[in-house]
Amino acid sequence: MTISNGERRFQELLEAAPDAIMEVDSSGTIVLLNAAAEKLFDYPRDELLGRNIDSLVPDAVRGRHAAHRAGFTAHPSTRTMGRGMILAARRSNGSEFPVEISLSPANTPEGFRVTAIIRDVTDQRNAEDVIRRANIELEARNREVERANQLKSEFLASMSHELRTPLHTILGFTELLKEELEGPLNEKQHRFLRHVHQDALHLLALINDILDLSKIEAGRLELHRETFDAQTVIRDAVDAIRPQAESKEIAVDEILQSAVTVYGDRVRFREILNNLLSNAVKFTPAGGRITVEAEESGGLIRFGVTDSGIGIAAEHHEAIFDKFRPVSSTTRGVREGTGLGLAIVKRLVELHGGSIRVESELGHGSRFHFTIPAGDPGTRTQPLILIVEDEIAARELLAGYVEPNGFRTEMSATAEDALVRARELRPDIIALDLMLPGKSGFQLLRELRELPETRNIPVLVTSVLDEEEIQHLEATEFLRKPVNREALLKAIRRHLPKRFAII
Ligand code: ADP
Numbered sequence: 001m002t003i004s005n006g007e008r009r010f011q012e013l014l015e016a017a018p019d020a021i022m023e024v025d026s027s028g029t030i031v032l033l034n035a036a037a038e039k040l041f042d043y044p045r046d047e048l049l050g051r052n053i054d055s056l057v058p059d060a061v062r063g064r065h066a067a068h069r070a071g072f073t074a075h076p077s078t079r080t081m082g083r084g085m086i087l088a089a090r091r092s093n094g095s096e097f098p099v100e101i102s103l104s105p106a107n108t109p110e111g112f113r114v115t116a117i118i119r120d121v122t123d124q125r126n127a128e129d130v131i132r133r134a135n136i137e138l139e140a141r142n143r144e145v146e147r148a149n150q151l152k153s154e155f156l157a158s159m160s161h162e163l164r165t166p167l168h169t170i171l172g173f174t175e176l177l178k179e180e181l182e183g184p185l186n187e188k189q190h191r192f193l194r195h196v197h198q199d200a201l202h203l204l205a206l207i208n209d210i211l212d213l214s215k216i217e218a219g220r221l222e223l224h225r226e227t228f229d230a231q232t233v234i235r236d237a238v239d240a241i242r243p244q245a246e247s248k249e250i251a252v253d254e255i256l257q258s259a260v261t262v263y264g265d266r267v268r269f270r271e272i273l274n275n276l277l278s279n280a281v282k283f284t285p286a287g288g289r290i291t292v293e294a295e296e297s298g299g300l301i302r303f304g305v306t307d308s309g310i311g312i313a314a315e316h317h318e319a320i321f322d323k324f325r326p327v328s329s330t331t332r333g334v335r336e337g338t339g340l341g342l343a344i345v346k347r348l349v350e351l352h353g354g355s356i357r358v359e360s361e362l363g364h365g366s367r368f369h370f371t372i373p374a375g376d377p378g379t380r381t382q383p384l385i386l387i388v389e390d391e392i393a394a395r396e397l398l399a400g401y402v403e404p405n406g407f408r409t410e411m412s413a414t415a416e417d418a419l420v421r422a423r424e425l426r427p428d429i430i431a432l433d434l435m436l437p438g439k440s441g442f443q444l445l446r447e448l449r450e451l452p453e454t455r456n457i458p459v460l461v462t463s464v465l466d467e468e469e470i471q472h473l474e475a476t477e478f479l480r481k482p483v484n485r486e487a488l489l490k491a492i493r494r495h496l497p498k499r500f501a502i503i
Contacts, residue, residue, distance in 0.1 A: 020118040025111060026073050028053045028066070040120055042092040053116070058088050058096045073112065076105030089118065098125045153218035160211035167207065170200045202338075209340035213323065216347045223265040223351055225423075227375035230260040230269070230301060234292055237273040241281055248286045252277075255293040261375035262301050263424065264352045269372065272348050275341040276305040276368050283366070284309030298408050299384045299425055300354065301374050306367040312360040320358065321346045345370075353424045373424050382408045383500050385492065386427035388418040388444070389462070390436050394481075398431055398462075401485045402492065415439035419447055422454045428500070429492050430459045432475075442473065449474045458495035460488070 014021055020037035024030050030048050038045050041056055057065045089099045100119045105112070174197045177185070185193070215221040238252050245252050262269065273292075280290045288308040295302055312320060324339040349356045349370045360366035385402055389395040390413045399409045410425055412418035415436050422430060430448070434441035441461070448454045461475040462483050477491050 020120075021115065022048075022053070022118070023113050023115050024053045025113055028069055031110075031113070037118070040091075040118065041089070047092075056089055058090045061088065072103065072105070072114065076112075076114070078102075078104045097122050150218060153214040156210055156214035157218060157220070160207045160214065163207050164204065164211075167200055167204050171197065171204065174200065206338045206340070209338045209344060212344050213340055213347070216344070216351065221351065223268060225263055225265055227261055227263050228266050228269075230262045230294055230303075230372075230375075231256050233266060233270050234260075234273060234294065237270055237277055238292060240274070241277045244278070244281050245290065248281065248284070248288075250281060250284055250286070250288045250290055252290045253292070255291060257295050260294045260296065260301055262372045263375040263426065264372045268348050268352075272345050272370065273303075273305075275345045279341060280305055280307035280309065280366075283307065288365075296374055298382050299374050299410075300371040302369060302371050304367055304369050306365065308365040311362045311364050312358060312366055313362045314360075317358050317360065321356070353421070373426075382406060383428040383492075383496055384408050384410060384425060386410050386412060386418065386421055386425065386430045388412045388415070388430060388436070388441065389433040390414065391433075394433070398483065398488070401483075401488055405489060407492070413437075415441060415444035418444055419454075422448060422457065423451065426453060427457060428497055429495060430457055431479075431488075432459050432461050433481075434461060434463045434465065445473055445475060460491050460495070 014034050017034055017036055020040040021034045022030050022037050023032035030051050030053055033045065033048050037048065041048065043051075054062050054066050054069070087098060088096050090096050098121050100121050102117045104115050106115065107113075174193055176182070178190070178193050178197070212221070234254060234256065238254060242252060277290070277292070284290060284307045290308075291304070291306045293304040293306070321342050323343045346356050349372070352372050354371035354373070356368065356370035358366055358368050383406075385407050387395050387398050387409055389398065389411070392413075395411050395413070399411070403409060410421055410427065412421050413436075416439060418430070418432075421427075432441050432445060434445075436444070441463075445459060445461070448457065448459060458476040459474075460477050460479055461473065462479045462481050464481045466480075476495055479487060479491060
């Protein structure tokens with residue numbers, strides 16, 4: 001038989017291929033192989049030719065391999081690299097190594113043949129092992145760091161607590177002494193006592209801040225949320241700071257919408273305002289101006305505390321929210337305060353589900369903005385739909401259906417997150433997928449129906465299940481997946497609170 005040029009070139013190509021290539025017949029006998037196969041299995045070519053391929057797999061899987069081979073011959077199909085069957089191969093000296101194999105069957109004039117391309121993946125496996133081990137180590141280290149952090153917060157919390165008791169004693173006795181009930185004090189003694197009293201107060205403020213921050217960081221600070229009028233709290237906070245502002249001839253204005261109801265923790269909200277206002281007074285020179293604003297915008301109240309003070313350089317805009325990061329001195333040139341105020345403010349705002357940022361330029365005043373969820377949903381101008389769905393594409397599809405029709409959306413990928421958001425934002429409608437990772441949509445629905453603040457929110461269940469299977473649930477309506485846009489919009493409009501003009 002003469003060999004054409006093309007055939008010779010093809011043979012040379014096979015011979016030079018970096019992967020081992022072998023052809024076996026229906027009984028598993030090797031009938032053809034290239035140089036890479038000799039090298040990979042460490043046999044001379046004539047020892048491989050005529051040998052059964054089963055002898056090239058480890059002893060432990062040899063029996064299974066023969067069965068696999070028979071199965072492949074009965075139902076031949078091309079299998080690509082990486083989806084091969086043999087995961088370990090055996091060299092002439094008995095050593096084993098991992099391989100990836102691709103198989104392609106062919107009916108030739110000589111009968112049924114299978115071509116196997118075999119690649120040694122030892123290096124790849126080793127690299128994967130290194131990464132896997134590094135990941136495991138990293139996870140363990142992360143857990144350790146988390147635990148250490150938790151312990152640190154717990155330690156700080158208990159230590160702060162212990163420190164407060166003797167401090168209150170110091171403050172109490174200094175105040176008694178100052179009242180001179182136990183006998184008169186001279187001017188110098190009064191001055192000394194003032195120093196003791198002032199520093200004890202400062203220490204108490206610092207300890208209270210550390211206690212607050214460590215509680216927040218240990219996840220132990222609970223918000224007592226309620227719907228309340230932010231106006232009265234703002235007025236109280238402004239009235240409290242006014243004497244300090246007036247002593248520096250700083251004007252304080254409020255610009256408020258008629259009704260500013262928020263849903264949050266009244267005491268913590270006041271703490272946020274106190275911190276921002278006292279900073280504003282501290283860092284504003286005499287004759288300046290401070291403005292507090294609040295306006296509702298799509299389910300959130302946006303607050304602003306603006307001053308005409310010394311300002312903050314752009315490179316410090318993030319650092320000021322870190323712990324113990326004072327970046328400038330007060331207008332009296334001293335470093336007052338604990339350096340914890342803004343760190344606490346930021347965490348408190350975030351606990352409420354809001355965010356805070358600063359706009360400022362050195363020498364041109366500062367403006368702190370923060371958001372807190374609106375309280376009475378009646379102040380919302382756009383209906384809010386909470387989409388609970390773990391698949392991103394499905395989530396975005398629903399949002400894409402409703403947003404152009406005048407609805408605002410919020411998303412949750414888990415039942416846990418959805419419950420927190422439903423309580424915080426009190427959406428007008430919830431679109432709920434039942435199949436969620438972890439806690440199911442069924443459980444979430446039960447919990448929503450139990451909580452007084454979420455009990456009356458209409459829930460549209462989106463599911464691939466038949467309505468009969470889920471009609472025992474306390475859902476407002478069922479929508480079969482894939483959800484039809486018109487059906488969804490109609491259902492939403494049917495259950496939308498009456499105060500929204502039909503959009
Ligand atoms: P402190 O107790 O030092 O005020 P904060 O955490 O409240 O700590 O603030 C951190 C730092 O941010 C302050 O020391 C100050 O440098 C800067 N800062 C905060 N508020 C203002 C403001 N209104 N104007 C200018 N600088 C400010």
